[in-house]
Amino acid sequence: MATPDARPAKPRPIVNAWAQPFWDAARAGRLLIQRCRDCGEPCFYPRIACPNCGAAALDWVEARGRGSVYSYTVVQNNAPSAFTADVPYVVAVIRLEEGVQMLSNIVDCDPSAVACDMAVEVTFQRLDDEFTLPKFRPVRR
Amino acid sequence: MAKHRTRGRTAIVGVGEVPTGRFPDRGAISFALDSVREAIRDAGVDKDTIDFVIPTGALFSPQFSNELATARIVEELGLKGVVSNCQVFSGGSSSTNALRIASALIETRRARCVLFVHTDKLGTGVSAQGGIDLFSTAGISAEWEVPYGQHYSTVAALATTRYQYETGCTDEELSAVCVSNRKWGELNPHAFFRTPLTIDEVMASKMLSTPLRAKQSNMLFDGGAAFIVTSAKEARELTPQPAYVLGDGGAVTHFAYSQERDLTRFGWAAAAAQAFGEAGIAPSDIDVAEIYDSYPIFQLIAFEELGLAARGEAGGLFLRGETWPGGRIPTTTDGGMLSKGHIGAGGSVSLLIEAARQVMGKAGARQVPGARFAVETATGGTYMDSQVTILGNTVP
Known part of the structure; x- marks a missing residue:
């Protein structure tokens, strides 16, 4: 099958209105999660109500930006069209110290150095004028 | 919840299936029609006893998937006793969910003979890269995962x-x-x-x-299949060996x-x-x-x-x-x-x-x-x- 001549642009997050504070903060280099005012449980991704207790009172709090790699993979072939120029790239599920999980990429390191339960910290990569994506890199010792 | 209320109350009485492959010259509807006709023969039911049709979704074409949702199969095969044509779609678990719903309908006498049918054309209805791209968005969060x-x-x-x-x-x-x-x-x-x-x-x-x-x-291919569900009692009249x-x-x-x-x-x-x-x-x-x-x-x-x-x-x-x-x-x-x-x-x-x-x-x-x-x-x-x-x- 022929490769398309023009690679599509990177997919931009399709944002739900209530998540806008997350993306505004990411553009300013801050990683926000939510915390329930009633039950105290942390929450990510942004919700309109606490998925633990159902309360609508969710506060935005800044995460420490540290966590560990729950699992990861190095994409080498058959990437989606917008990512074929990026291989090899690392996709990982990150467990933040606050207890929530998020998908991200591991950057600023040799992909072969990534391992399960490895300590990582957030870094921010600009996608375009509107979006900056939180990504993760190994914790510098 | 009461225990053992549903065990063995319903049964699959007939199945039909077309080979999996690449069939650029065949429309997806043909996989469905061939499968249904075989399932009807296999079950030994009169086509007009089918009173509930459950097509699932087809991923290769929203237009075609909507045709399944809007009773194309009922019309193509001239099924005359259909009370409901109602799509059940949960991706790869559609079959189980459809059987669960079919069994519930039959146990509560809201349906007598339920036909489930699937067809799709992912082998020749989309390009190879198109298939990769489809499966980089289908069911994957557009806000939190696709961008990564x-x-x-x-x-x-x-x-x-x-x-x-x-x-x-x-x-x-x-x-x-x-x-x-x-x-x-x-x-x-x-x-x-x-x-x-x-x-x-x-x-x-x-x-x-x-x-x-x-x-x-x-790897992605074209194909289709169908099955028919009735009450266990009716199943025993139709076939010597139902799948309870x-x-x-x-x-x-x-x-x-x-x-x-x-x-x-x-x-x-x-x-x-x-x-x-x-x-x-x-x-x-x-x-x-x-x-x-x-x-x-x-x-x-x-x-x-x-x-x-x-x-x-x-x-x-x-x-x-x-x-x-x-x-x-x-x-x-x-x-x-x-x-x-x-x-x-x-x-x-x-x-x-x-x-x-x-x-x-x-x-x-x-x-x-x-x-x-x-x-x-x-x-x-x-x-x-x-x-x-x-x-x-x-x-x-």
Whole structure:
């Protein structure tokens, strides 16, 4: 099958209105999660109500930006069209110290150095004028 | 909830299926019509006794999927007794959900004879890269995962990495799943891949997303299938050997894959407990296991969580041939998506009708001698749910 001549642009997050504070903060280099005012449980991704207790009172709090790699993979072939120029790239599920999980990429390191339960910290990569994506890199010792 | 209320109350009485393959000159509707006609013949029902039609979704074309939702099959086949045509779609678990709904409708006398049908054209209805791109968005969170390059290879690889880390499962054991399924695919005239496969060939294939290799990945094809469900009482009048629905169970555990708390277990244990409890049998009673296999990792995890092997030990069973033809626990006997081919929501439709064939004694060269109880698993989206169905040739 022929490769398309023009690679599509990177997919931009399709944002739900209530998540806008997350993306505004990411553009300013801050990683926000939510915390329930009633039950105290942390929450990510942004919700309109606490998925633990159902309360609508969710506060935005800044995460420490540290966590560990729950699992990861190095994409080498058959990437989606917008990512074929990026291989090899690392996709990982990150467990933040606050207890929530998020998908991200591991950057600023040799992909072969990534391992399960490895300590990582957030870094921010600009996608375009509107979006900056939180990504993760190994914790510098 | 009252126990054992539904065990053996309904049955699959007929199945139909077209071979999986690449058919650029055939419309997707033809796979559906051929499958339904065969299922009607197999069941021995009058077409006009069908009063409820459940088509599932077709991924290759929203336009065509909408035609299925709006009764095209009813009109094409001139089904005259249909009260409802109502689409049921949950990706790869559509088959289980449709059977669950069909059984509920029949038990409550809201339907008498339910037809389920699946058709899709992912082999020739979309390009190869189009298929990759479709499966980098279908069921994957557009806000939280698509921007990071998540797609189905990474979804499978993320579970594989963690499972290997926790259990010590080897690449050879993962590859043994592909080999086992191919042993069955060789016996299935409807399978796309029917030539022998070795572990070395799997392990030498192109790396897609570590540790997942090309031959550990399903490929997309055209295909379709249908089945018919009635009450157990009516089933016994129609056919000497119905496939009784003995029990089912399910657990929906996530939408966005990164929100799954245990990528090495999912909800299979809870789903299996419900299904086996309702059926009144134990995992050790199972004669044939039709386990959803879009990638080897998901077949290993479900096999273990169902109680068919201890944690971390399924790979060894596949490697030693205990799941092969003639083995102790024949598994995924139609070849699965890894050998029969991935046809969208039809991956588990294939497995469900294969489970029905096995307990009805209609599995041809793949027939497991004396098969009484079959367990089938299905899962949709990015493995958002764990669905377990148990069929039997008798009601325990």
